[in-house]
Amino acid sequence: xxxxxxxxxxxxxxxxxxxxxxxxxxxxxxxxxKGTDVTEKVCDWRKPQDLQEILDLELRGSGEPQQRxxxxxxxxxHYSVKTCHPRFFNQLFSGLDPHALVGRMITxxxxxxxxxxxxxxxxxxxxEVVLKKLRExxxxxxxxxxxxxxGSLSNIYAMNVARYQRFPDSKQTGIWALPRLAVFTxxxxxxxxxxxxxxxxxxTDNIYLxxxxxxxxxxxxxxxxxxxxxxxEGACPFFVNATCGTTVLGAFDPLADVADVCERHGAWFHVxxxxxxxxxxxxxxxxxxxxxxxxxxxxxxxxxxxMTGLQCSAFLLRDSSGLLQRCHGANATxxxxxxKFYDVAYDTGDKTIQCGRKxxxxxxxxxxxxxxxxxxxxxxxxxxxxxxxxxxxxxxxEGFQLVIEPEFINLCFWFVxxxxxxKEGCADYWERLGKVSAGNAGSGVxxxxxxxxx
Ligand SMILES: Cc1ncc(COP(=O)(O)O)c(C=O)c1O
Numbered sequence: 001x002x003x004x005x006x007x008x009x010x011x012x013x014x015x016x017x018x019x020x021x022x023x024x025x026x027x028x029x030x031x032x033x034k035g036t037d038v039t040e041k042v043c044d045w046r047k048p049q050d051l052q053e054i055l056d057l058e059l060r061g062s063g064e065p066q067q068r069x070x071x072x073x074x075x076x077x078h079y080s081v082k083t084c085h086p087r088f089f090n091q092l093f094s095g096l097d098p099h100a101l102v103g104r105m106i107t108x109x110x111x112x113x114x115x116x117x118x119x120x121x122x123x124x125x126x127x128e129v130v131l132k133k134l135r136e137x138x139x140x141x142x143x144x145x146x147x148x149x150x151g152s153l154s155n156i157y158a159m160n161v162a163r164y165q166r167f168p169d170s171k172q173t174g175i176w177a178l179p180r181l182a183v184f185t186x187x188x189x190x191x192x193x194x195x196x197x198x199x200x201x202x203x204t205d206n207i208y209l210x211x212x213x214x215x216x217x218x219x220x221x222x223x224x225x226x227x228x229x230x231x232x233e234g235a236c237p238f239f240v241n242a243t244c245g246t247t248v249l250g251a252f253d254p255l256a257d258v259a260d261v262c263e264r265h266g267a268w269f270h271v272x273x274x275x276x277x278x279x280x281x282x283x284x285x286x287x288x289x290x291x292x293x294x295x296x297x298x299x300x301x302x303x304x305x306x307m308t309g310l311q312c313s314a315f316l317l318r319d320s321s322g323l324l325q326r327c328h329g330a331n332a333t334x335x336x337x338x339x340k341f342y343d344v345a346y347d348t349g350d351k352t353i354q355c356g357r358k359x360x361x362x363x364x365x366x367x368x369x370x371x372x373x374x375x376x377x378x379x380x381x382x383x384x385x386x387x388x389x390x391x392x393x394x395x396x397x398e399g400f401q402l403v404i405e406p407e408f409i410n411l412c413f414w415f416v417x418x419x420x421x422x423k424e425g426c427a428d429y430w431e432r433l434g435k436v437s438a439g440n441a442g443s444g445v446x447x448x449x450x451x452x453x454x
Contacts, residue, residue: 245276
């Protein structure tokens with residue numbers, strides 16, 4: 001006789017709980033303890049074909065026994081890169097914060113969406129508290145914002161809001177009714193500015209690249225020159241992106257001077273502080289972002305320097321008139337009903353271009369609760385001190401050469417192998433030096449994969 005599907009629960013709760021208990025143990029042991037143990041490997045790295053053979057990736061008709069599934073969990077962790085490992089030196093990851101991790105786990109477990117108060121009451125209130133705190137650090141007494149899935153999207157949001165603010169009708173009429181819009185950014189900016197121009201129909205040809213000085217900082221006089229050039233070519237300069245903490249050199253554009261230029265030309269002033277924004281927490285280093293309070297919008301990624309883990313990126317606005325909501329709102333009545341039994345101003349989900357939106361505030365909030373602003377400040381200061389220490393060590397060490405003195409926590413250096421030392425005058429010196437770290441262990445010696453030494 002056929003089983004009645006309604007009389008059986010979809011899941012075996014007891015078995016599920018047992019599985020969770022064992023899986024948590026594996027996560028704790030393999031990913032957290034071993035993942036942060038300097039004597040363990042960052043990753044048991046294998047070539048794609050070998051890894052395909054080792055892992056049983058095939059999906060089949062019938063389910064596998066729990067113990068086998070737990071083995072898969074173990075394998076997944078074992079052959080993955082542990083970005084929290086003390087020897088994981090890839091850019092933009094900063095370790096494992098246990099409170100942030102618990103925030104991520106609670107978020108995953110509750111699996112709610114940030115769009116309305118009725119489905120995310122705690123997180124709607126919490127998101128506003130966290131965003132307010134970030135805005136205060138910028139120097140804004142009021143404003144708006146939203147957590148976005150990454151700094152790239154925060155930058156793209158900025159471009160869209162800037163266009164809407166200048167041409168509100170464009171939401172309905174589209175881009176064909178607009179003049180040729182021009183975007184200004186330094187040549188050191190993050191590539192998401194390029195993606196945004198393409199994605200929003202502005203066109204990458206309409207990005208005017210502004211020159212930088214020897215430290216990679218935007219030259220305000222060149223910004224003005226580029227804006228005048230765009231105007232003389234019939235374009236409408238509507239958006240300037242300045243970067244705080246450029247991706248490679250860690251340069252901070254001179255914000256106050258850039259703000260003056262934006263004011264003179266009526267352009268939206270966006271600051272991409274995805275990387276460098278966290279320096280605002282440090283009383284010693286926040287001067288790097290002097291003038292940020294004059295920005296119209298800011299992108300800031302606590303998931304980079306602050307250790308919240310992916311993803312945690314805030315898009316912050318100085319505007320408090322509801323521009324973000326007007327720009328992106330679609331007023332879908334099935335979700336954002338206006339006759340609810342609470343103040344629907346708490347239904348913040350229509351400020352975004354998404355429908356379902358992951359909760360990104362809890363990991364930062366919990367970590368902030370546990371460490372306080374002072375604890376986070378210490379974390380930032382420590383990163384600066386380590387960078388200073390490393391710079392001094394590099395100067396002492398034969399075969400290593402600083403590219404520039406670090407101003408932030410990016411440290412760019414050359415490793416000069418024996419064969420090239422003292423050959424700076426040779427015509428092919430830079431070409432050969434540039435090949436030293438290409439595609440292998442980063443040392444140019446042996447053929448070991450990057451994560452092989454424990
Ligand atoms: C300056 C800057 N802006 C934006 C981004 C993009 O952030 P995300 O990776 O969160 O999209 C990065 C990432 O490296 C960055 O360094």
